[in-house]
Amino acid sequence: MKSQKERIIKSGDVSICTEHFGNPDNPAILLIAGATVSMLYWDADFCTQLAHKGYFVIRYDNRDVGKSTTYAEGTIEYDIVDLANDAVNILDAYKIKKGNIMGISLGGLIAQIIATKDPDRVNSIILMSTGVWGTPDSGIPEMDKEVVDFQAKAETVNWNDEKEIVDYMLQSSHLMAGRKPVDYVKEERRIKKEFHRAINYRSMFNHALIQGGEDYYNRLNEINVPTLIIHGTDDKIWNFDHTKKLLAEIENSRLLKLEGTGHELNYTDWNTITTAIDEFIK
Secondary structure (H helix, E strand, O other), rough: OOOOOEEEEEEHHHHHHHEEOOOOOOEEEEOOOOOOOOOOHHHHHHHHHHHHHEEEEEEEOOOOOOOOOOOOOOOOOHHHHHHHHHHHHHHHHHOOOEEEEEEHHHHHHHHHHHHOOOOEEEEEEEOOOOOOOOOOOOOOOOOOOHHHHHHHHHHHHHOOHHHHHHHHHHHHHHOOOOOOOOOOOHHHHHHHHHHHHOOHHHHHHHHHOOOOOOOOOOOOOOOOOOEEEEEEEEOOOOOOOHHHHHHHHHHOOOEEOOOOOOOOOHHHHHHHHHHHHHHHHH
């Protein structure tokens, strides 16, 4: 079951590049990626695995990554609510009245906003490796210092040199990993493909400037759709303890704990994740 060819969704002057897997008559799962990564982060084999379980799976490039609309580096012409609206526009374009929304990291924050703002468009949400869209709990550890220091090194990279980029991004993959094996050959392929298919590879850093969405802050208790929380115990970006607040705030929520997984979609977890999603949605 191969992916269909890409489909560009236009809304005003914004173009969003999407790709779909499986039968459009099946229940839809819309996958929202995290900051700085394109839709390729949702590995095609992972998407196919979900499609084989009886779902119509859509992955897409957020603004400023891949083949979607990009902006000049260091400028931001949209906020997080615009990114939530992009997701709903994709549902509209595919004629999906209600979808299951799965977001990882930044994508998980966007999913929470959609569930609060457009609950009639959502069957369920799946929040992976993310935290609450609201005031952070002071008792939860912040992003690991190792990650902060590593991100600061981005300024020294020549972002026009493919080899330097691949080396740096592979170091990032190492840092994000937990205690499970990682297929670094596959990671390198993804990084190279992201570099070559991007309209403007460096515009991904605009994601660090994203703001807005204050109207939907601290409103998790309004989310009334079934919610599956998936989180690795070794996550250095969003500490595993964020799951406690998500579970406490979202009434109809449950947790899939991935022991030893970092801030990643690790191939050794795919079966566990797709089976849990299937059981959750059904």
